[in-house]
Amino acid sequence: MKDKIYLEGLLFPGRHGVLPEEQTYSQNFRLDVELCLDLRPAGKKDELHLTVNYQEAYRVVEEVVGQRSFLLLEALAEAVAERLLSFFPLVRRVKVRVEKPGAPLPGYFERVGVEIARYRKVKPAKALVGLGSNLGDRLQNLKAALSALGRTPGIKLEKVAPLYRSAPWGKTDQPDFFNTVALISTFLSPFGLLASLLEIEKELGRRRENEERWGPRPIDLDLLLYEDLAVETEELVLPHPRLTERAFVVVPLADLMPELKLPNGKGAREWADKLEQEQEIERVEGYGWERD
Numbered sequence: 001m002k003d004k005i006y007l008e009g010l011l012f013p014g015r016h017g018v019l020p021e022e023q024t025y026s027q028n029f030r031l032d033v034e035l036c037l038d039l040r041p042a043g044k045k046d047e048l049h050l051t052v053n054y055q056e057a058y059r060v061v062e063e064v065v066g067q068r069s070f071l072l073l074e075a076l077a078e079a080v081a082e083r084l085l086s087f088f089p090l091v092r093r094v095k096v097r098v099e100k101p102g103a104p105l106p107g108y109f110e111r112v113g114v115e116i117a118r119y120r121k122v123k124p125a126k127a128l129v130g131l132g133s134n135l136g137d138r139l140q141n142l143k144a145a146l147s148a149l150g151r152t153p154g155i156k157l158e159k160v161a162p163l164y165r166s167a168p169w170g171k172t173d174q175p176d177f178f179n180t181v182a183l184i185s186t187f188l189s190p191f192g193l194l195a196s197l198l199e200i201e202k203e204l205g206r207r208r209e210n211e212e213r214w215g216p217r218p219i220d221l222d223l224l225l226y227e228d229l230a231v232e233t234e235e236l237v238l239p240h241p242r243l244t245e246r247a248f249v250v251v252p253l254a255d256l257m258p259e260l261k262l263p264n265g266k267g268a269r270e271w272a273d274k275l276e277q278e279q280e281i282e283r284v285e286g287y288g289w290e291r292d
Contacts, residue, residue: 003039005052008032012065016076019104022112023100029076030113033057035084036093036178041153049192051154052088057190059233060087073098073114081118086229088189090154094118124156124185127193128256130222130240131180138178141204141219146182148166148200154187155196161252167280169246174216177283179248181224183256189227194236197221216234224249239263249274 010033013026035052043050064083071075077096099113129149144165150157150237161181168174177228186193201208204219224240231238243249243263253260254272262271275281 003037004038005034005035005037005054005057005161006250007054007057007061010058010061012062014076015069016065016071016073016100017104018071022104023069027100030099031061031065031080032095032097033061034095035083035088035091036095049188050090050197051190052090053191056189057084057088060084064259066248073100074116077114077116078118079117083197085120085176086227088191089120089187090189092120104180109142113123123231124187125227126158126182126255127186127190127226128224129182129184130220130253131182131199132177132222132227132248133218134177135216135218137161137206142180143180144204145200145219148203149184149196152196152200154192156185157182158185159256161283164248164252165284166229167249168216169248177248179281181249181252181256189229189275190223190229190236190238193226194223196221201244205248213216222249224253225250244271247272247279247281249283250275 010031011028012031015023015026016029018101019111035057037050037052042048060083061097063079064080065076068079070079080095081096083094085091085094095115095117097113097115097229099111103109103112105112131142131145146157146160148156158247159182164179166177166179168177188196190274198262201221205216206219222240223238224243226238242251244262246268249260250268252273254268257265258269262268262269
């Protein structure tokens with residue numbers, strides 16, 4: 001594949017090296033990163049979620065270099081490549097070059113470093129999306145959202161949990177919610193997937209800028225889990241920070257994946273049974289949901 005996004009001359013401090021002082025005191029490392037992916041969808045539609053946001057790629061590399069410590073440049077390069085492939089499912093091949101300007105060599109040198117190339121096994125990421133609605137035709141809103149998910153490029157709808165009715169969360173003077181959870185496979189990055197979810201909400205009439213927190217809404221789409229990825233940015237936190245607090249998320253999730261280990265270390269089925277005793281939630285029958 002000839003299409004690529006590249007970041008050259010990235011300079012980050014880190015503690016990497018075999019000498020004790022290199023593990024104690026930081027020094028600069030220079031990195032070049034090349035991400036190979038099909039850029040035609042983004043080129044034709046001019047939409048960011050169909051490509052790699054190089055600001056996010058920059059932050060991923062910065063995090064690996066600055067927050068971890070390695071003895072070898074080979075290990076650092078491997079960690080950067082692995083993290084980039086994990087974080088950006090659209091990327092098929094990544095090349096990472098790491099240089100160590102302050103390497104402890106006995107004489108003059110211009111450059112010393114390593115360069116590796118790694119390929120992705122062609123396999124989409126698995127993600128869980130929570131869906132809710134308490135305005136208008138709640139059932140139709142959820143069906144429309146699921147249909148839109150299934151039509152989104154780079155997303156395949158794998159399985160949908162049963163339908164539940166739950167009491168409102170946070171602000172109680174509003175209608176009950178209909179809720180479910182969907183398992184999807186996707187080649188979109190977590191941020192690309194989030195952008196797609198927000199776009200679907202907008203298409204279905206939600207206006208986040210006009211809402212009060214925890215207020216009523218025609219549709220709510222939350223990215224709950226994306227493989228075992230942990231992300232903490234202003235735009236996105238994974239796993240979803242309130243995932244284990246909410247019966248309307250955990251109970252349908254447990255129907256889909258009862259053995260799933262939740263972020264709190266508990267099994268989904270075990271934790272769902274606990275939350276069902278503490279919060280108001282009931283399975284909804286008779287709407288033909290099971291036949292869809």
